[in-house]
Amino acid sequence: MTFDVIVIGGGSAGQSAALQLLRARRRVAVVDAGRPRNRRAAHAQGFFTRDGATPGSLLEISRAQLERYGTLEWVEGEAVGASGARDAFRVELAGGRMLEGRRLIFAVGVRDDLPGVEGLEPLWGREVFHCPYCHGYELERGDIGVIGSSELVVHMAELITEWGEVTFLPFGFVPDAGQVAAMEARGVRVESAALARLEAGPVAHLADGRALRFAGLFAASRVWPASPLPEALGCRVEETPMGGVLAVDAMGETSVAGVFSCGDAARQPHSIALAVGHGAMTGAGVHRSLVF
Structure with a gap:
């Protein structure tokens, strides 16, 4: 099966992007390695209606809501390779499984250089x-x-x-x-x-x-996209005083046609609220690219 969209990263931004696409009745695969950046934090503060919730509980609630849509496949695993071009991407998972999709979203988060x-x-x-x-x-x-x-x-x-x-x-x-x-x-x-x-x-x-x-x-860390896959596929990384971000346009598309990015990997500064909003906008942008 060819998915309309493969989302690599099941954190706040990735799930928010996936939600917009699922509500447009698109076939979506979310690949999640289960290593969110905020996994050490005891609480997620400052997020509308969920101030003080645990970061893990937010992701669990969201995933349960995504799974109500019949066009989602949630893949627990790590993406180790990405290749192809617009309308014909391939994502390799650890273990050898291959996914095919028309669009990619890298919601891979960041790693901190402390x-x-x-x-x-x-x-x-x-x-x-x-x-x-x-x-x-x-x-x-x-x-x-x-x-x-x-x-x-x-x-x-x-x-x-x-x-x-x-x-x-x-x-x-x-x-x-x-x-x-x-x-x-x-x-x-x-x-x-x-x-x-x-x-x-x-x-x-x-x-x-x-x-x-x-x-x-x-402390001020310098941050970089947590996965090497976007850069390996040709996506441009912009260096800033705070580290590197994937360069995207207003709709979240990277320098590679058909490849999008959202959340911490593609914007600064970082918070759950900002990642969710960026994911929603990027999900809508990906849908528009499929339609037009």
């Missing part, structure tokens, strides 16, 4: 966060550390003063006098000693031997 602080990775998504709108309120206006790994983090530190008392922890980047003055004008405390390592708590150990405990920490 600052190289010892002890950071196990705390990512639990005590070290990337988005104050997603996680700031729950810190109860406590002490917040910001890992100063680049010039971009200066702006982050200034913004996060809306959620608590902020300390800038230099790591591989030393702010100049003007940047220090700007942060201090917003109430940010700028440490002179560099951050050495982190441990659960979270606790920041500094190079001068001091240990500072925080309600939570924020």
Whole structure:
């Protein structure tokens, strides 16, 4: 069977795109490897009508609703290859199965390249966060550390003063006098000693031997599409100060005809709400490409 659309990625954006296509009575395969970026987060905050729900529960509810439509095939597995052209794509799954489809949607999410602080990775998504709108309120206006790994983090530190008392922890980047003055004008405390390592708590150990405990920490990761398949198929990746995104037009189509992308892999900044909206628009764009 040839599907109208193969969606690679069953997260918020992929399911939202699939919903629009299913409601247009199109045959859709969703290929999901079950590794959403927010799988470590205890709660999904700031999402309309579902504030505080667990990320997994949102995906379970959505999948159950998608499966009410008779033209869906949900494929649990990993896409390991993609080839072909508009109206004749082939997707290879781990295990050897091949899917054929007229259009592809890459809703593959992103991988985070984290600052190289010892002890950071196990705390990512639990005590070290990337988005104050997603996680700031729950810190109860406590002490917040910001890992100063680049010039971009200066702006982050200034913004996060809306959620608590902020300390800038230099790591591989030393702010100049003007940047220090700007942060201090917003109430940010700028440490002179560099951050050495982190441990659960979270606790920041500094190079001068001091240990500072925080309600939570924020860090700026650089992100890249989580799958190599779009680039291997020829989709253009644009590099930004925050990493790389798949270049798409207003309807979500990449530089390869018939190949679309939505969600975190194709836009910045990132949140569930933004991914859902982008997925809905891309799903409609794919449907229009099938009609016209």
